[in-house]
Amino acid sequence: MTDIFGGALIVLGLTLIGYGLIWPFSSTGIRTSERLLLGAAISLGLIPLFLFYGLLAGWRLGIFSPWVLTAGAVLGFALWVTDFRHGRQQGAERLMPPARSPQSRYHVLLVGIVTILLIEKVFFVAIQGFSFPTYFWDAIDNWNYRAKVLYATGYLDLDPRSETFLGGGKPHYPMGPSLFRAWMATLLGRWAEKAIVFHSLVAYLLLFAIIWKALSKKIGRWHSFFFAYLVVSLPLMIHHAYSSYADLLLSLFFTGCLIYGHEYLITRDRLSGIVSLFFLVSSLFTKNEGVVLILPVVIIAMLIAIGQRRLPLGSACFYAGAAVFLILPWVILKFHFGLSFTPNEEKSIFEFHPNGLVKIFEVLFRQGSFNLFGPLFIVSTLFYSTIWWRTELRILAFTVFLLLGVILGVFLFSGNYAFMENQMTINRSLMLFMPAYIYLVGLSAGKHQNEELTVPPGNN
Amino acid sequence: MPPVVSTTIDQFSFNMNKKRVLFHHRFTSRALLFLCLVMFVRNEAHAQTRLDDPERFVKVAVTGIASIKRTGDSVQIQTSPTAPQASLTFPLGSGFDPQKRNLFEITMRTGPRMPALFLFWRHAQSGPYDSVRQLIYRDGEFHTYVIPLDEEQSWRGAISEVALVWDAPNEAIEIKKLEFRPIQWTDRIRYHWSRFWFPAVLNPATVNLIRGPVFMGLPFALALALVFVALVLLFCFVRRPVGRGKAGTADADPLHRRRVWFQPAFWTLMALWVTYDLREAHDHIQTLKSEFRFYLNTSDYPRHLLELDDLYDFLELVAQAVPPSKGIGFYSARPLLPKARYFLFPRRVVNRTPDVDFIVVFQDPAVSFQDGKLTEKGKVVGDRLKRVGGFGENAFLLEKNHD
Numbered sequence: 131m132t133d134i135f136g137g138a139l140i141v142l143g144l145t146l147i148g149y150g151l152i153w154p155f156s157s158t159g160i161r162t163s164e165r166l167l168l169g170a171a172i173s174l175g176l177i178p179l180f181l182f183y184g185l186l187a188g189w190r191l192g193i194f195s196p197w198v199l200t201a202g203a204v205l206g207f208a209l210w211v212t213d214f215r216h217g218r219q220q221g222a223e224r225l226m227p228p229a230r231s232p233q234s235r236y237h238v239l240l241v242g243i244v245t246i247l248l249i250e251k252v253f254f255v256a257i258q259g260f261s262f263p264t265y266f267w268d269a270i271d272n273w274n275y276r277a278k279v280l281y282a283t284g285y286l287d288l289d290p291r292s293e294t295f296l297g298g299g300k301p302h303y304p305m306g307p308s309l310f311r312a313w314m315a316t317l318l319g320r321w322a323e324k325a326i327v328f329h330s331l332v333a334y335l336l337l338f339a340i341i342w343k344a345l346s347k348k349i350g351r352w353h354s355f356f357f358a359y360l361v362v363s364l365p366l367m368i369h370h371a372y373s374s375y376a377d378l379l380l381s382l383f384f385t386g387c388l389i390y391g392h393e394y395l396i397t398r399d400r401l402s403g404i405v406s407l408f409f410l411v412s413s414l415f416t417k418n419e420g421v422v423l424i425l426p427v428v429i430i431a432m433l434i435a436i437g438q439r440r441l442p443l444g445s446a447c448f449y450a451g452a453a454v455f456l457i458l459p460w461v462i463l464k465f466h467f468g469l470s471f472t473p474n475e476e477k478s479i480f481e482f483h484p485n486g487l488v489k490i491f492e493v494l495f496r497q498g499s500f501n502l503f504g505p506l507f508i509v510s511t512l513f514y515s516t517i518w519w520r521t522e523l524r525i526l527a528f529t530v531f532l533l534l535g536v537i538l539g540v541f542l543f544s545g546n547y548a549f550m551e552n553q554m555t556i557n558r559s560l561m562l563f564m565p566a567y568i569y570l571v572g573l574s575a576g577k578h579q580n581e582e583l584t585v586p587p588g589n590n
Numbered sequence: 591m592p593p594v595v596s597t598t599i600d601q602f603s604f605n606m607n608k609k610r611v612l613f614h615h616r617f618t619s620r621a622l623l624f625l626c627l628v629m630f631v632r633n634e635a636h637a638q639t640r641l642d643d644p645e646r647f648v649k650v651a652v653t654g655i656a657s658i659k660r661t662g663d664s665v666q667i668q669t670s671p672t673a674p675q676a677s678l679t680f681p682l683g684s685g686f687d688p689q690k691r692n693l694f695e696i697t698m699r700t701g702p703r704m705p706a707l708f709l710f711w712r713h714a715q716s717g718p719y720d721s722v723r724q725l726i727y728r729d730g731e732f733h734t735y736v737i738p739l740d741e742e743q744s745w746r747g748a749i750s751e752v753a754l755v756w757d758a759p760n761e762a763i764e765i766k767k768l769e770f771r772p773i774q775w776t777d778r779i780r781y782h783w784s785r786f787w788f789p790a791v792l793n794p795a796t797v798n799l800i801r802g803p804v805f806m807g808l809p810f811a812l813a814l815a816l817v818f819v820a821l822v823l824l825f826c827f828v829r830r831p832v833g834r835g836k837a838g839t840a841d842a843d844p845l846h847r848r849r850v851w852f853q854p855a856f857w858t859l860m861a862l863w864v865t866y867d868l869r870e871a872h873d874h875i876q877t878l879k880s881e882f883r884f885y886l887n888t889s890d891y892p893r894h895l896l897e898l899d900d901l902y903d904f905l906e907l908v909a910q911a912v913p914p915s916k917g918i919g920f921y922s923a924r925p926l927l928p929k930a931r932y933f934l935f936p937r938r939v940v941n942r943t944p945d946v947d948f949i950v951v952f953q954d955p956a957v958s959f960q961d962g963k964l965t966e967k968g969k970v971v972g973d974r975l976k977r978v979g980g981f982g983e984n985a986f987l988l989e990k991n992h993d
Contacts, residue, residue: 365800
């Protein structure tokens, strides 16, 4: 129980630190409660990066002591109190009229069932996370093992012949999740798995909360509640919430990057742009997919936005430049030691695997990993494609579909097809784009409703 | 043709009487038919082959089983702690007709370590085996499983023997009923219904995919997707717009026309999504039930967690006994080295080596310890060892005796 309490305190501290981190940036649309959520999410990704810089400079993990956390949290709390007292509340463009309460009896029933199902999921995830030692393979073999080694050694071992080189485990994987967990253990003074599991669990809760919050500004509280539910009720997502893997974190960072990046394109809200940048950087230091898949996709999307005059060149250069600059030390380190960005170099050669199309159908329509995401994808794409084409959602839709295309391309057009055939990574990779897609559908629903409301008078 | 309707009271009462008589006759004939069917079904139901009757049980061949005994109405089996698999093999006489005994039914309960039961059969004593796999509940309560065999291509001709195989060492199994009998249509419903509710428990190795439940032979996700498509088509047919709509009306607006089908489609999809999610919640509850009973809410020690068995409690025991600076040689027939390496860190864990201060053996049938000697497949790999802890024969810790 002490460990759980300790873990909760660390998360609270991080939330306040994150709040302080984004405090200087003004916003027209992001309110205090949303800033707190973003503070928590960003600190999950940025703090390990700062820890990495420190360790690279030769510091020990213990330097980032509980006093540092406490000082940061107190500062963040003071800023939050100031904001709260001065009522730093701003609004946002709403696409649908605010739905204050469920609109019909069936709606109430659905809200009730969905709420019960959400409570069940949180209960299940909490029991699995807090009651059992680390269970699944990748956490045992890499993420948590590496964290345990880093916690025990307390410094960054840069000797490639050593068993604890970059924390041991799989050194070519980014260090973000492991470093964060090692730091949590350092703060608690012991390797406490019940506290460490907060890292996965909080990412799950934040994914729900951020999508709910971000969408509710656009389509109303109750509609966004359903869309946020769709994201966290993906069966595979539920198991990743306690598995101590990094796929869910990556999904959170990519979704956050897209939501707030798109918001910046539409509203020029500075904080949204900064938050999107922080999410992007976090994703680059979480899994190799960040550098290999997400960064190119985001850069291509930015180029298109520049071409459409939606994004000033200066902002784009700052955004991409800052992301590359912040992740550069890690990339240089990888090149220096010859660490690859792919699990298997010889699988990177070009070869087409048409059988993969059948596998994709199987994954989306026959398996139980994603509930009814397959039909939802087909129906919503058919219905909303015209809206995507006509409105400012185009760039968001393009980015989401580009990422999907890149993910599928990796499996269909290279030797990585083996990971699709043995089902080792295809589901986890698809999980990366799903929250962003569901957010896009939620926005489109609001946009459609809005168009419905503003049909020219002659048509009514 | 329009239906004929009686227009007068007389005609009406005549028709009614005629209908009553007809109804009476039909009822009697149908009741008789039903009775015959029930009797036939009952007779067929009696044509069963009980494998758990005392006479047949004497002839059973066992492997990987530590003890087997009959008490009252059940058979209690304890699988061996050192064998990876346990099996009961039943020889079948020439009178066994697979065409008429095409349903296998078993009522049993097992512990948490056992994810599935296999039914094997073969035609000749030395021929190859065919098999079916049956997922099982791991909650320690009695459940009845029915396996239809009529669609199995090889369940034909003269079958010489059948075998029940379980993949779990050191597990208790209690069987109340074990029989072959003719399949009836109710069995097929029972089979599909029970199969739908089997809880899927993730493999402890990975969290890469979830297979999902199966409904009437179809993956449940696909079944719901088909229901969704059918409902949307039906709705489109019922509410299809006539023409393009008059100018100035809502029907003329393409957005409105799309909304007519999209909103119901969306809410239908939501309802089906929630349905799937409710089924998923059932899996969670079943998983929790097993975990609470055998791991979280038990005074037993060591505790058992699904396929990992008592590994966690065992590694904790090892961590308490071995100083952090010492090396450990780890022997297991299962791919558990990364788990040992992680949980025992900072102790150095090396795979299958006796040249260290401590040796850990966990569920490795090829390895045994006797008189201070560790033997692997009959060959001595380490001596001057003493046992310093463990759980029975299949999980123990040895220390090198430096005296």
